[in-house]
Amino acid sequence: MKKSKLIASLIFSLGMVVSFQSAAWNESGGEKDDAMKLTPDLENGLEVYEVCSACHYPEGWGTKDGTFPQLAGQHREVLIKQLADIRARNRDNPTMYPFALPESIGDAQALADVVAYIAKLPMNPDNGKGEWAEGTPEFAQGKKLYDDNCVKCHGDHGQGKKEKYYPRIDGQHYKYMLRQFEWIRDGKRRNANPDMVKQIKEFTDKDMKMVINYVSRIPVEKNLLAPSKDWKNPDFD
Amino acid sequence: MRIKLISMLSAVALSAMAAPAYSVDGAAIYKNPAKGGCSACHGKDAKSPIMNTYPKLAGQNEAYLLQQLKDIKSGKRNNGMTAAMKGIMHMVNDEEMAALAKYISGLK
Numbered sequence: 001m002k003k004s005k006l007i008a009s010l011i012f013s014l015g016m017v018v019s020f021q022s023a024a025w026n027e028s029g030g031e032k033d034d035a036m037k038l039t040p041d042l043e044n045g046l047e048v049y050e051v052c053s054a055c056h057y058p059e060g061w062g063t064k065d066g067t068f069p070q071l072a073g074q075h076r077e078v079l080i081k082q083l084a085d086i087r088a089r090n091r092d093n094p095t096m097y098p099f100a101l102p103e104s105i106g107d108a109q110a111l112a113d114v115v116a117y118i119a120k121l122p123m124n125p126d127n128g129k130g131e132w133a134e135g136t137p138e139f140a141q142g143k144k145l146y147d148d149n150c151v152k153c154h155g156d157h158g159q160g161k162k163e164k165y166y167p168r169i170d171g172q173h174y175k176y177m178l179r180q181f182e183w184i185r186d187g188k189r190r191n192a193n194p195d196m197v198k199q200i201k202e203f204t205d206k207d208m209k210m211v212i213n214y215v216s217r218i219p220v221e222k223n224l225l226a227p228s229k230d231w232k233n234p235d236f237d
Numbered sequence: 238m239r240i241k242l243i244s245m246l247s248a249v250a251l252s253a254m255a256a257p258a259y260s261v262d263g264a265a266i267y268k269n270p271a272k273g274g275c276s277a278c279h280g281k282d283a284k285s286p287i288m289n290t291y292p293k294l295a296g297q298n299e300a301y302l303l304q305q306l307k308d309i310k311s312g313k314r315n316n317g318m319t320a321a322m323k324g325i326m327h328m329v330n331d332e333e334m335a336a337l338a339k340y341i342s343g344l345k
Contacts, residue, residue: 054277094320098288
């Protein structure tokens with residue numbers, strides 16, 4: 001116990017040192033790769049997920065106001081990368097940080113287990129959306145911005161690209177995406193993909209709102225959605 | 238008669254709007270993610286925090302709890318581990334903070 005605490009604090013201080021340097025987007029090696037190679041145990045994944053559910057809900061849907069993002073349906077690769085980044089202090093998230101620590105989640109195997117569990121949860125059919133409905137000029141402009149800037153990596157309907165660690169963004173809460181987009185544009189989210197930072201550098205605040213509004217309104221593939229917004233995760237009965 | 242009825246009805250409606258204190262349940266707020274999910278960090282019993290740098294809250298003085306909640310929300314208190322809480326405090330209003338302080342202070 002004492003030893004593991006010591007190790008944790010060593011990892012912590014190491015993380016602090018690393019965080020003063022510019023953070024890397026996606027270096028290979030380390031825990032992320034280890035976890036990707038392991039065969040997930042979904043039963044243990046559920047057990048680990050109980051900690052996460054205190055904020056992200058048993059359904060993994062997060063909060064509509066965007067404080068906590070939806071995790072359900074996100075690619076395993078993306079979830080692992082973000083967890084590993086938060087744990088390594090490569091992505092600043094003081095609220096989430098303690099939950100990403102090995103003492104809370106466990107080793108690479110537990111990481112593999114919990115992300116496999118989350119990835120197979122059905123998604124929220126009622127995510128938080130921006131203010132402009134289809135048919136408004138702002139919606140149309142958002143779609144144009146998306147087609148011109150985002151499709152190549154996030155896909156034609158926001159599905160992302162798991163092998164490249166590009167997240168699924170369809171069905172995500174508007175306000176969460178707005179916050180992350182702004183942080184990526186302004187250099188506050190340190191583990192951002194540098195190509196994206198460059199791509200969106202010239203986006204005004206209005207552009208940002210319009211493109212995210214569009215993304216928040218992309219219909220999610222039906223087979224990924226829960227049957228209704230009142231669906232409850234039966235594993236938590 | 239009709240006027241009396243209308244004013245009576247609106248008085249009932251007004252009091253229902255003005256004083257929903259009885260319906261704010263501190264215990265429910267404490268574990269509701271949409272209200273910040275206090276229990277995630279401070280523990281279901283409010284005395285087994287996830288980090289040993291986070292406080293045990295159960296049985297703490299109600300007035301003290303309320304003041305800290307208010308100060309962390311407003312940004313007046315900005316030290317210690319408040320960074321972890323700052324991003325979620327917009328999810329509770331004054332009334333809900335009061336209910337939380339009351340509930341937590343009553344825990345043993």
